[in-house]
Amino acid sequence: MKAVNQVAAADTLGGPRVAFNVERIREDFPILKQQVHGKPLVYLDSAATSQKPKVVIDTVTQYYLAENSNVHRGIHFLSEQATRAFEDSRAKVARFLNASTDQEIVFVRGATEGINLVAQSFGRMRVKAGDEIIISAMEHHSNIVPWQILCQETGAVLRVVPINDHGEFLVDEYAKLLNAKTRLVSVVHVSNALGTINPVKRIVEMAHSRGVPVLIDGAQAAPHLTVDVRQLDCDFYVFSGHKAFGPTGVGVVYGKAHHLEAMPPYQVGGDMILSVTFEKTLYNVIPFKFEAGTPHIAGVIGLGAAIDYLDGVGLDRIAAYESGLLAYATEAVSAVPGVRLIGTAKEKASIVTFVLEGVHAHDIGTILDQEGIAIRTGHHCAQPVLQRFGVPATARASLAFYNTRGEIDALVRGIRKVTELFG
Amino acid sequence: MSDLRELYQEVILDHNRRPRNFQKLDGANRTAEGYNPLCGDQITVYVRLEDGVIKDISFQGSGCAISKASASMMTASLKGKTAAAGDALFETFHKMVTADLSVTFDPLEVGKLAAFSGVREFPVRVKCATLPWHTLHAALEGKGQTVSSE
Numbered sequence: 104m105k106a107v108n109q110v111a112a113a114d115t116l117g118g119p120r121v122a123f124n125v126e127r128i129r130e131d132f133p134i135l136k137q138q139v140h141g142k143p144l145v146y147l148d149s150a151a152t153s154q155k156p157k158v159v160i161d162t163v164t165q166y167y168l169a170e171n172s173n174v175h176r177g178i179h180f181l182s183e184q185a186t187r188a189f190e191d192s193r194a195k196v197a198r199f200l201n202a203s204t205d206q207e208i209v210f211v212r213g214a215t216e217g218i219n220l221v222a223q224s225f226g227r228m229r230v231k232a233g234d235e236i237i238i239s240a241m242e243h244h245s246n247i248v249p250w251q252i253l254c255q256e257t258g259a260v261l262r263v264v265p266i267n268d269h270g271e272f273l274v275d276e277y278a279k280l281l282n283a284k285t286r287l288v289s290v291v292h293v294s295n296a297l298g299t300i301n302p303v304k305r306i307v308e309m310a311h312s313r314g315v316p317v318l319i320d321g322a323q324a325a326p327h328l329t330v331d332v333r334q335l336d337c338d339f340y341v342f343s344g345h346k347a348f349g350p351t352g353v354g355v356v357y358g359k360a361h362h363l364e365a366m367p368p369y370q371v372g373g374d375m376i377l378s379v380t381f382e383k384t385l386y387n388v389i390p391f392k393f394e395a396g397t398p399h400i401a402g403v404i405g406l407g408a409a410i411d412y413l414d415g416v417g418l419d420r421i422a423a424y425e426s427g428l429l430a431y432a433t434e435a436v437s438a439v440p441g442v443r444l445i446g447t448a449k450e451k452a453s454i455v456t457f458v459l460e461g462v463h464a465h466d467i468g469t470i471l472d473q474e475g476i477a478i479r480t481g482h483h484c485a486q487p488v489l490q491r492f493g494v495p496a497t498a499r500a501s502l503a504f505y506n507t508r509g510e511i512d513a514l515v516r517g518i519r520k521v522t523e524l525f526g
Numbered sequence: 527m528s529d530l531r532e533l534y535q536e537v538i539l540d541h542n543r544r545p546r547n548f549q550k551l552d553g554a555n556r557t558a559e560g561y562n563p564l565c566g567d568q569i570t571v572y573v574r575l576e577d578g579v580i581k582d583i584s585f586q587g588s589g590c591a592i593s594k595a596s597a598s599m600m601t602a603s604l605k606g607k608t609a610a611a612g613d614a615l616f617e618t619f620h621k622m623v624t625a626d627l628s629v630t631f632d633p634l635e636v637g638k639l640a641a642f643s644g645v646r647e648f649p650v651r652v653k654c655a656t657l658p659w660h661t662l663h664a665a666l667e668g669k670g671q672t673v674s675s676e
Contacts, residue, residue, distance in 0.1 A: 465590035473530055482566040495588040496566040524534055
């Protein structure tokens with residue numbers, strides 16, 4: 104937290120923000136100091152899950168050490184403390200997304216559960232046989248399968264907005280797909296497989312001009328970009344805590360209050376009710392209506408700490424640093440003979456996906472691992488994207504603001520080693 | 527690099543570059559498809575089985591060097607062998623790629639497949655090496671189902 108405190112201090116003094124110092128940032132992430140196979144760890148898999156700053160780890164530890172208690176239930180001291188910390192996190196998330204009220208923030212297990220919640224609750228309420236749901240060709244499986252199931256259940260039809268060879272969302276094609284039968288649009292903000300940043304504000308505007316609500320899957324966006332749900336005017340926004348430097352097992356659904364009010368519960372049980380008799384159950388108010396059972400209290404509180412940490416560093420500065428790092432990585436990786444980049448959109452975030460001629464991604468992954476370099480290989484839970492580009496698997500280096508140019512150089516040396524071995 | 531050379535032995539790299547029996551088999555009467563969902567490997571194994579003997583065998587698909595070379599060398603080893611002998615070799619092979627490092631193998635029993643002994647140092651790659659064998663097993667069982675290495 105040292106670095107962050109210094110940044111915050113400079114800000115409160117009203118002076119210019121101190122320069123982004125990646126070495127000081129790295130001090131906040133204890134895991135990055137370790138060696139793997141005798142080499143310094145080069146962690147380039149943050150799109151799978153980000154590393155956690157010490158302050159998040161400490162917050163979770165402190166909760167279990169001194170604050171552990173159930174929320175919204177007890178009148179005793181610890182329960183009150185835990186409830187306050189839990190609800191403080193909700194307020195932090197609301198601020199992080201610029202939601203109108205804390206009530207618009209529902210805690211779930213992750214972005215996947217968030218999309219399932221919207222599909223099963225809002226979707227079922229709204230979609231009937233013959234209706235249409237629009238997604239894009241670059242969706243993660245978690246933003247495909249819940250809609251496929253909803254379509255199977257209701258007789259609705261899934262329509263897919265195609266992408267071009269750069270991996271860009273085709274707005275004109277989207278315009279053609281939007282019609283009187285469209286009931287819902289669900290698209291990704293930043294593609295996990297390609298890094299493309301989608302024009303989500305425009306996508307929302309176009310849907311709204313026909314009265315169609317929009318869900319944005321922000322799993323890869325929330326850790327890298329400033330997200331303003333009111334400016335986007337999206338109806339729903341979901342993201343995962345663990346990709347945003349928080350704990351695993353906690354995620355967020357933002358939903359406009361009037362939608363959440365109208366929606367039936369997604370799961371049912373304790374904490375989401377006002378009163379239960381065997382004849383009738385009265386549901387709790389939003390957001391509690393959607394939070395059945397004891398939630399991941401430590402995770403939620405840890406996510407609050409992660410948001411504080413990001414606020415301290417500044418998402419604007421994170422985005423600026425990562426953009427420079429991405430440009431450096433893109434140039435360095437594409438300069439290796441035999442490399443072909445998959446995903447070359449003009450608007451991109453933090454992801455360099457590539458294939459190497461004559462070498463399967465899985466082999467690249469193993470060889471880089473021996474160099475201490477962690478990347479993701481395979482289909483990235485986005486098989487339709489790979490089919491679109493005609494490749495069975497890709498290698499993906501995903502960056503975060505704790506990565507350095509030196510680590511990109513190590514990646515490039517690693518890829519050259521692969522070429523040598525397979526040469 | 528030495529560990530990597532253990533894994534990517536020259537014979538494996540060769541079979542990856544020039545896989546043997548890498549085509550659809552006309553007249554196949556046994557076939558099965560295998561997937562490794564972790565890395566997206568996909569393989570189809572074709573067998574022409576006559577009186578319990580693997581008269582011909584081939585494969586198609588896409589995968590990493592380990593799975594491709596494993597499939598290639600599996601087909602080369604089994605042509606003309608009985609299905610029972612194939613199953614026995616699978617068992618030996620499976621033991622070899624999952625065994626403790628101290629275990630040694632009879633070269634006569636495993637033959638060229640000894641090249642895969644380095645896989646045991648890379649536990650996440652065991653599924654790559656065994657996927658073709660699992661798929662063959664499904665084909666010989668005649669269930670024609672899709673197998674997954676998960």
